[in-house]
Amino acid sequence: MNDVIHVEHLRKTYGRKVAVDDISFQVAEGEIFGLLGRNGAGKTTAVECLEGLRHPDSGRMRVLGLDPRTQAQELRQNIGAQLQESALPDRIKVWEALDLFSAFVSRGNDWRPMLEQWGLEEKRNSAFSSLSGGQRQRLLVALALVSNPRVVFLDEMTTGLDPAARRVAWELIRRIRDRGTTVVLVTHFMDEAEYLCDRVAVVDHGRIIALDSPQGLIASRAGKVRITFSTSAADLSWLESVPNVQRVVRRSTRVEVEGSGPVLALVATALVSHGILPSDLRAEQPSLEDVFLSLTGNAAGS
């Protein structure tokens, strides 16, 4: 196994606040590795430790065999970073930024094709401050890639992008991976994680509470099936005693049944035998979002 990133027991605190408690993971060459987690879970902190931008309190890290604490300068020659928070000078033009950042490393890409790839061709002579939020974001992602990095860290890369631009970004990231670049992707979009990531880690309160492929994570909870239908029948208490049913929730005419295994067939049969024939009977497999919410708790605030 050719590990490009190796993290063991990473820990970082700000005064009393524990941002990263204890995080360990490995990323193989050419992998797209996702970090999911609620606001404040510690994703950005962990990633910026790997980029050598923050100094962890303890733990062992290796990126491309280099220690980000002591070999940051050499490391940064070989990685690309799109930071969650950063900016460019207000009056720098789009092409000047690409040209400048490609000069910072010796193996920089030709930046001209990137203008078109990232939909910035029309804006090549516009000042950074005059770009829309999504255009800025695209430029910052392009800057992370213009150095032709071996590992790229993208911290909420598609935040602020319109749906079409997101799809384009996904394709570009896939293409970059196909050329052998390793990608670490922090995201809040479950469809993005499902579409792009080979593996995802769910971070909660500074720890990894689950780590698997998106399909694996879903499968681990796939026992659960959710069935919904509408009915005006008054009494549904018998539903609870149908085999495999775990929970029944009713909101006026909407009914939601949660269960496992062949619960759909069992519920359907029971409904028919009680003379209820709903036309909108549906079963849903849990999505990555359901898995995420059940892992991290779905109450607002933490």
Added chain:
Amino acid sequence: MRSLIKLTWVELKLFTREPVTLVFTLALPLILLLVLAEVFGNTPDPEGKIYRGVGPMDYYTPAYVGLVISAVGIIGLPVHLAGYRERGVLRRLRASSVSAWTVLGSQVAVSFTIAIIGFVLLTAATMLGYDVHPPKEPGLFAIAFVISTLAFASLGVLLGAVLPTARAAQLVGLLLFFVMMFVAGAGPPPEVLSQTLRDVAKVMPLSHIVVLLQDPWLGFGWNNARFLIAAGFLAAGALLSVKFFRWE
């Protein structure tokens, strides 16, 4: 090296797009110098008591070269650096393996370029319009020019390192700029200032830079005392900058 050259080139272009800085570093000194020229001309005081015995414009031209150098150092540089840090530009540069030396080196290089442009503008204007003579000892003047620019660049980097925001840097910079301009040699000649103002001038780096630049220009030789003071500002600024410089 390639990063430094590229960054310096971009920074120079950005400088020309920053109207406020352009006004204070180049336009204002030039306009003020021309106003003074219209008012005082270049005929020396017959008794030789003020303007060090030379023509007012011979006196003011090197002094205003000093003013340009100080404006770049205490207005241009700190506002720029503090703004970069505040907005996360420094973080972005750092993440792309740009070293602190490259960032600071490009700022010093920009300071030099603007100082040279200011020197050419001011000198050309007063030489052509008011019979000001060029520096009498160009070699020594060039050395004084380099020391002065480095000293103010290092003070500028220090201010940019300790002041938290671009606004704070602008406020402090403008305040220092105007005080220095009026009491430190670019305003009334020191001979007519009160003792208190002369004491204030003594702690202002510009007053020493002005004499350091004037002496070789006017043919008074090399002023070692002022050179040591300028070198002191340079060293203190550089050492403290290294101590206080922060990326974020």
